[in-house]
Amino acid sequence: MKTLFLVRHAKSSRDDPSLPDRERPLNDRGRQDAPAMGKRLSKRGVKPDLLVSSPALRALTTAQLIADEIGYQRKDIIVDERLYASSPDDLLAIICALDDKVDRAMLFGHNPEFSNLAHRLSSDVIDMPTCAVAEFRFDAKAWADVGEVGPAKVKLDAPKK
Template sequence: MKTLFLVRHAKASHDDPSLPDRERPLEDRGRHDAPEMGKRLADRKVKPDLLMSSPALRALTTAQLVADEIGYERKDIVVDDRLYASSAADLLAVVHELDNTLGSVMLFGHNPEFTDLAHRLSAEITDMPTCAVAKFRFDTKAWEDVGDITPTKVLLNSPRK
């Protein structure tokens, strides 16, 4: 079994228009929602083998706040440029390259590509609000099968649910 989590970054600030996009921080709501979603994951005993994040500050901060709640070391979060300003196809290529010894992986990134990939994996998901967590379980031993086979389980959770 392979389990893929797609986590859209928490609510970001637009207060300082002079900041480059990659450096936009989370706003107060985002700083509240990310640990809350992490607690929900921890309550469900979620323990991913790998957390990967976009290099954008808002995504990486979301990953760090979730990691704190689920007992994942911040220093072990892998930052991958391919998770920033990409496409659903690019994200799927990242998934296909994952080491098959990993059973569960959590990716942190952005819209519209995260909603696009989630919808591609399951028509049930049409929108991923900020800090939403989509979970896909696949009955396979190879990450390269993701996208070609139907997930056996799909869940979507968000701060407002």
Template sequence: MKTLFLVRHAKSSRDDPSLPDRLRPLDDRGRHDASKMGKRLADRGVEPDLLVSSPALRALTTAQLIADEIGYKRKDIVIDEILYASSPDNLLSVICALDDGLGRVMLFGHNPEFAGLAHRLSSTIIDMATCAIAEFCFDAKAWADVAEIGPTKVRMDAPKK
């Protein structure tokens, strides 16, 4: 069984228009929502084997705040350039290349790519709000199989739910 979590970064600040896109921080609501979603995951006993984040500050901070709540060490978060300004196809290639010894993986990134991939994996998902978490369970032994089979279970959560 493989479980994939796609996490869209929490709400970011646009207060400083001089900041490059990669350096936009979370705003207060974003920080609150990321912690809140992390607590929800912790309450469910979610213990991912790996967290992988876009290098953008807003995505990495979301990953760190969720990691804090679920007991995952911040220093173990992997940063992958492909998760920033990517495409659903490139995201899927990252997933298919994951080590098959990993059972539960969380990716942190951006729309429209994450919503596009989520919709591709399950047509029930149309969009992903900020800090939304799409969870997909696959009856697979290899991550490469995820590209070819549909999930056996899909769960969607967002801060306003």
């Protein structure tokens, strides 16, 4: 069984228009929502083997805040350039190439790519609001199968739920 978590970054600030897109920080709501979602995941017993984040500050900060709540070491978060400004096809290729020793992977990134990929994996997911977590469980032994088989279970959670 392989479990994939797609996490859209928490609400970001647009207060400083001079900042490059990658350097936009979380706003106050984002800094509240990310730990709250991490606490929800922790209460459900979510323990990913791998956290991979976009290099954008808002995504990486979301990953760090959630990692703190689920007991994952910040230093072990992998930053992958390919999760920034990618396509659903590229994201799926990244997922399919994950090491099969990993059973539970959590990726942090952006819309519209994450919503589009989530919807492609399951029509149950229409949109991912900020800081939403889409969980997909696959009856598969290899990540390469993820694009070929539909998920056995799907769950979508978001701060306002």
